[in-house]
Amino acid sequence: MTATLAAPVPPAADSAALxxxxxxxxxxxxxxxFALTLPLLVFLLLTFLVPIAALLERxxxxxxxxxxxxxxxxxxxxxxxxxxPRPEAFAAIVADLGALSDSADAGALARRLNSEKPGxxxxxxxxxxxxxxxxxxxxxxxxxxxxKLLAVDPRWGETAYxxxxxxNGSRWTPDYLLTAVDLRRDxxxxxERVDPDQRVFGGILLRTFGISALVTLWCLALGYPLAYxxxxxxxxxxxxxxxxxxxxxxxxxxxxxxxxxxLLQSEGLVNHALQGLHLTSRPLELLFxxxxxxxxxxxxxxxxxxxxxxxxxxxxxxxxxxxAVSLGSTPxxxxxxxxxxxxxxxxxxxxxxxxxxxxGYYVTPAxxxxxxxxxxxxxxxxxxxxxxxxxxxxxxxxxxxxxxLVLYAVYRRVTKSELSLG
Amino acid sequence: MRKSSxxxxxxxxxxxxxxxxxxxxxxVNFGGANxxxxxxxxxxxxxxxxxxxxxxxxxxxxxxxxxxxDSKNVTWDAVEVESPDVARGCDEGLFEKLDWSxxxxxxxxxxxxxTDCGIGIFVWSTVMAWDGDKLKAGPxxxxxxxxxxxxxxxxxxxxxxxxxxxxxxxxxxxxxADVYKVLATKEGADRAFRKxxxxxxxxxxxxxxxxxxxxxxxxDVVMTTVFNGRIDAANREGKHLQIGWVGGIYDLDYWVIPxxxxxxxxxxxxxxFASTADAQAEYAKNIAYGPTNKHALAxxxxxxxxxxxxxxxxxxxxxxxxxxxxxxxxxxxxKRFASWATS
Numbered sequence: 001m002t003a004t005l006a007a008p009v010p011p012a013a014d015s016a017a018l019x020x021x022x023x024x025x026x027x028x029x030x031x032x033x034f035a036l037t038l039p040l041l042v043f044l045l046l047t048f049l050v051p052i053a054a055l056l057e058r059x060x061x062x063x064x065x066x067x068x069x070x071x072x073x074x075x076x077x078x079x080x081x082x083x084x085p086r087p088e089a090f091a092a093i094v095a096d097l098g099a100l101s102d103s104a105d106a107g108a109l110a111r112r113l114n115s116e117k118p119g120x121x122x123x124x125x126x127x128x129x130x131x132x133x134x135x136x137x138x139x140x141x142x143x144x145x146x147x148k149l150l151a152v153d154p155r156w157g158e159t160a161y162x163x164x165x166x167x168n169g170s171r172w173t174p175d176y177l178l179t180a181v182d183l184r185r186d187x188x189x190x191x192e193r194v195d196p197d198q199r200v201f202g203g204i205l206l207r208t209f210g211i212s213a214l215v216t217l218w219c220l221a222l223g224y225p226l227a228y229x230x231x232x233x234x235x236x237x238x239x240x241x242x243x244x245x246x247x248x249x250x251x252x253x254x255x256x257x258x259x260x261x262x263l264l265q266s267e268g269l270v271n272h273a274l275q276g277l278h279l280t281s282r283p284l285e286l287l288f289x290x291x292x293x294x295x296x297x298x299x300x301x302x303x304x305x306x307x308x309x310x311x312x313x314x315x316x317x318x319x320x321x322x323x324a325v326s327l328g329s330t331p332x333x334x335x336x337x338x339x340x341x342x343x344x345x346x347x348x349x350x351x352x353x354x355x356x357x358x359x360g361y362y363v364t365p366a367x368x369x370x371x372x373x374x375x376x377x378x379x380x381x382x383x384x385x386x387x388x389x390x391x392x393x394x395x396x397x398x399x400x401x402x403x404x405l406v407l408y409a410v411y412r413r414v415t416k417s418e419l420s421l422g
Numbered sequence: 423m424r425k426s427s428x429x430x431x432x433x434x435x436x437x438x439x440x441x442x443x444x445x446x447x448x449x450v451n452f453g454g455a456n457x458x459x460x461x462x463x464x465x466x467x468x469x470x471x472x473x474x475x476x477x478x479x480x481x482x483x484x485x486x487x488x489x490x491x492d493s494k495n496v497t498w499d500a501v502e503v504e505s506p507d508v509a510r511g512c513d514e515g516l517f518e519k520l521d522w523s524x525x526x527x528x529x530x531x532x533x534x535x536x537t538d539c540g541i542g543i544f545v546w547s548t549v550m551a552w553d554g555d556k557l558k559a560g561p562x563x564x565x566x567x568x569x570x571x572x573x574x575x576x577x578x579x580x581x582x583x584x585x586x587x588x589x590x591x592x593x594x595x596x597x598x599a600d601v602y603k604v605l606a607t608k609e610g611a612d613r614a615f616r617k618x619x620x621x622x623x624x625x626x627x628x629x630x631x632x633x634x635x636x637x638x639x640x641x642d643v644v645m646t647t648v649f650n651g652r653i654d655a656a657n658r659e660g661k662h663l664q665i666g667w668v669g670g671i672y673d674l675d676y677w678v679i680p681x682x683x684x685x686x687x688x689x690x691x692x693x694x695f696a697s698t699a700d701a702q703a704e705y706a707k708n709i710a711y712g713p714t715n716k717h718a719l720a721x722x723x724x725x726x727x728x729x730x731x732x733x734x735x736x737x738x739x740x741x742x743x744x745x746x747x748x749x750x751x752x753x754x755x756x757k758r759f760a761s762w763a764t765s
Contacts, residue, residue, distance in 0.1 A: 103513065106513065120750075121513075200764060204764060267640075371627050386483060387756075
């Protein structure tokens, strides 16, 4: 490069050839770099991006009704939703249910519609088992089929069940995502808030953020002095003490949670100590409530605060504080106004890391908290394992993911920097 | 020469493997005192027929079965499930339809035990209980259970809407026979939640069946709802816990076979064995859950019978769990419960 710059301006043809070969060389370098990172990219794609895409897809996927009841959905397309649909809809649903080859399809349909309108499960399964309707054929007029179906189950005369079918006729639905933020679509597709006695997730999301914020504050309050102290020690002693920070970090979360149960229970070590010192007369309730959750989560997440803080603090020159003091500042003012601002990057990174890890916590609140201390992940697990409503579980997962991304965007906006972990 | 013998050995091993696999059966249960009783009554006697029983514990997560069935990689053979899951899983194609001709005569079993995909293993009941050492005169009705003036202290309740709404309505004066009729209406559900709300500040929730006896023994609660077998298990260890059978809700657990199980034949054989009168009687001797095979009752002594939820004295004021009601309304009521418990 320097050689070309120093040389006299070459003729035009030469410079074009040079540019070409330069471009070729840099392209080749880029390809080589790309080839080297290719395994990592493929790995990330398969283990990270594809699952997330699948999760997001499942959160809006709604195949059950469209797959099982194509004719009914078609007939209901021009239905005004004010009164019971015309007889052709009854004929269509009998034809659709009769055409299902596997009872599992009817079961999936029943499950989907039941979450929309309670009671639809027994209506669909009861009708499915009653098919074929006695004395009907393909030539039977729709009106007669309607009467027979109403005889099988009079609930077919209620519009609510038909609304549930009409609403879910599309292969995609915003319903799971709306439910995740306590909203719903009414019969005409307008978005409204759900009834107060069905509102759950708004409160749980707020609680999740509340607990995470509290844990982050405690981690900062406990971690900052410790990280500062570590940064003032000689590297050898700092390393020894760092191991003390890291050993719990390397211990299984379950072991640590079990240890807290032993410590905090009403006949546990902490309560015995407090009573022995005559600080309390009765055992304090430390377990299965917010206290237990916050104590254990703070303990588990503390290293994630200390490590970024320490790595930033280790790089802060001591001369600035000394200079401030020598210029007449009190030590405290020098610490707050000169030292602390230099560690903002560490505080930001540590706080963000602890907060984002906190909002996904599941095991600790499940084992140490009461019903009012469960965070969003608990409900994701509930929907995944127990209710087997994976659409809802994925919608809540998407909500958590969105919350994390928003937080990260806010962090970048505020600090105008990339996340630095030292 | 050596190479060929190696190949022969490898081939022999390959042909042997499936044979070995057939001699092993994976049975899945809910753990705890119930699993111990199953081990004594079902697994150990069955192993004498030459099949090794591998017992696995789970907490009723149907997602695990669904994943196995969907991915066509079924490794569980006979699975214990709760009643709502039998009907749901059968509808949704998670379970094999049972070949009843290979199990026995349907008429030998209590009617609720006979379904398309599952056969009842035992009858259990959710009842109220208290520690006889600490509370001499216990509650007699659900109204007493709700009476925090007469019996101050915390109450243990299973976390969730199921059972609690029924208990609340009975405490509010609804007759057991009318409970599900009332609960099916919006006003009835409101009434149940309102009544549950009266107790809210006094509730200690439990999730695992082993918790309520521990709560009672530790003195954390003055009374609790509990699966009756757990009280029996605790009393066998020298505790003096008492059960109030009035207004208890009884229900069954079932055996099912996940759909596409390659070991289906052996699973059915095991289920048939566990459903015989002898095995059922042995089970009831080990934990106080009622047999589903009617002939097992004749093999039990009066003392054992008196502790079973199926005995006439215990079941006369009890309520049968309404499967159909909860299959339809469960999701809605559980969500409402979550909302109620959060606020």
